Amino acid sequence: MSVPRQLVSIIDIDPELSAGLDDESLALARRHLAAQPVLLPTGPFEFPAPNGDQAPPALGLYLIDGLIARDVELAGRSTTELLGAGDVIRPWDDGFSIDGLPGTVGWWVIEPARVVLLDRRFAAVAGRWPHILDAIVQRTMRRSRALSVQRAIAQVPRVDTRVMVLMWLLAERWGKVGTEGVRLPLALTHETIAKLVGARRPSVTTALGVLARKKLVERIPDGWLLHGDSGDAWAQLG
Numbered sequence: 001m002s003v004p005r006q007l008v009s010i011i012d013i014d015p016e017l018s019a020g021l022d023d024e025s026l027a028l029a030r031r032h033l034a035a036q037p038v039l040l041p042t043g044p045f046e047f048p049a050p051n052g053d054q055a056p057p058a059l060g061l062y063l064i065d066g067l068i069a070r071d072v073e074l075a076g077r078s079t080t081e082l083l084g085a086g087d088v089i090r091p092w093d094d095g096f097s098i099d100g101l102p103g104t105v106g107w108w109v110i111e112p113a114r115v116v117l118l119d120r121r122f123a124a125v126a127g128r129w130p131h132i133l134d135a136i137v138q139r140t141m142r143r144s145r146a147l148s149v150q151r152a153i154a155q156v157p158r159v160d161t162r163v164m165v166l167m168w169l170l171a172e173r174w175g176k177v178g179t180e181g182v183r184l185p186l187a188l189t190h191e192t193i194a195k196l197v198g199a200r201r202p203s204v205t206t207a208l209g210v211l212a213r214k215k216l217v218e219r220i221p222d223g224w225l226l227h228g229d230s231g232d233a234w235a236q237l238g
Helices: 023-032 091-097 120-126 130-153 159-174 190-197 201-213 230-237
Strands: 038-040 060-074 077-083 103-118 182-184 217-220 223-226
Touching: 077 130, 077 190, 103 120, 120 130, 130 159, 130 190, 159 182, 159 190, 159 201, 159 217, 159 223, 159 230, 190 201, 201 217
Parallel strands: none
Antiparallel strands: 038 103, 060 077, 060 103, 182 223, 217 223
C-alpha cells in the first residue's frame, strides 16, 4: 500500500501571496498551488537543478520555515547571507556567480528547514493571478536590499557598532517583543555573526562582550536578547 504524498498549499503557508484574490480565485489557487515539502536537516546541503540543465525550474525553492545560511568565500575571506521563511532561492545557480574567481559558495542549514519547489508547473498555474508572481519577485528584491544594507554595515569602523546594527536589523524580521526586550530566536554563533558583519571571529567575541557589559545584548538559550530599543543602543555606543 503506497503512502499518499503530503502536499502543502503555498497560499496557506504565505497568505500575503493571496492578497487581493476574490473567494473563487482563492479557492482555486489554494487547491492548485500545492507542492510536496522537502525536509532539510541541519548541516551542509546541495540541491541539484531539478531535471538537470535541460529544464531548470522557473522560479526556485520557496523556504517555508527554518534558517539557512549562504556562505561565500573569496580570497580567504567569507561573508554570509541569512535566509528564512518566505525567501526564494536557486542554489543550483551559484556556480555562475563566482565563475572564474578564486572562491566557493556553500549552503548550510542552521535550523531544520522545509522547502518546496516552485517549478514550471507552479509558474504556469500562478500566471493566472499576476499578483502572486509579483509577490514572489518582491521576495528576491527584498534579498537584494538586505544584502545592500549588510554591505553597508561591513563598512562601519567599530565592530561593536556593526554587531549592534546587525542585531537590530535581524530583529526587524525575526525579533519578538517581550517584557525583557526583543528576543531574537536565531542560533547564531560568533563565527556566523563575524561573517555577517565582515569581521574576524575574535573581534566579534570582544564586541559581544562589550555589548553585554553595557546590557545591550544578552545570550539566551534559544538565541539573543536585545535590551531597550535601538535608540538606547546608539546613545550608549556613541
